[in-house]
Ligand SMILES: Nc1nc2c(c(=O)[nH]1)N[C@H]1C(S)=C(S)[C@@H](COP(=O)(O)O)O[C@H]1N2
């Protein structure tokens with residue numbers, strides 16, 4: 001991408017952002033907060049942290065996506081093999097109204113908004129991405145979770161014919177992730193169907209991905225086909241691969257080192273100088289309340 005295009009896009013995005021915050025401010029003053037009953041409270045927590053989006057080239061040329069390769073530079077090319085049409089998303093399990101929606105129906109039913117979020121990989125690199133999509137909360141509410149819904153489990157696609165990394169057991173397939181229901185209903189948890197004002201790139205999880213900005217990147221699964229609400233906590237792919245290294249909660253936390261490296265600092269894609277990693281990736285104000293009374297040094 002040319003320098004001029006990047007600048008234009010940044011200005012365009014900032015303008016869109018200001019328009020949107022103006023409507024947020026208007027909207028939130030009228031909201032009555034009721035537990036999971038209306039869609040209004042799915043939008044309340046978002047404020048942009050202020051750092052500019054990473055260059056498009058940086059986030060599309062260096063990816064973690066083990067379904068294709070463990071080589072970050074190879075993912076971009078290999079992921080182009082994936083057929084993303086047709087694509088259906090299922091929401092099932094502990095819900096009163098199971099959903100089976102085609103990606104286009106989904107986009108019509110849940111209007112798109114932009115969220116500029118940080119992404120911090122557990123390996124020590126990070127990025128800032130302008131996602132397009134809708135709060136996960138609005139999708140889950142449409143399926144009407146039962147009182148037994150305690151967890152949201154995300155199933156990524158299993159298609160070894162196209163996902164050549166799945167012909168090896170780098171992880172247990174399909175890639176499985178999960179959140180507590182409170183985390184999944186938190187207004188920051190997001191369903192991304194686009195980024196940078198355009199379609200999501202295949203290497204970044206097209207056509208649909210979950211984004212949870214206060215957790216390590218592996219908690220933001222790509223190519224999701226099923227959201228299953230369950231009573232019990234699932235065993236995620238990364239927990240199964242290395243239980244002593246990757247917990248279920250996996251909040252970004254500079255004070256809890258990975259068993260093999262420190263988590264104090266990170267390097268943004270496209271930058272050289274390291275920066276400090278922030279607790280909850282900078283989203284403490286919005287999400288710390290989810291973890292009151294929980295010892296985050298034990299529950300990592
Ligand atoms: N299905 C699936 N989702 C995944 C992964 C993966 O291997 N498979 N890798 C995770 C990891 S470790 C990170 S850091 C982010 C990277 O997202 P990005 O490549 O869009 O920057 O995707 C996450 N989502």
Ligand SMILES: [Mo]
Pocket residue numbers: 064120121122123216217218
């Ligand atoms: Mo990661």
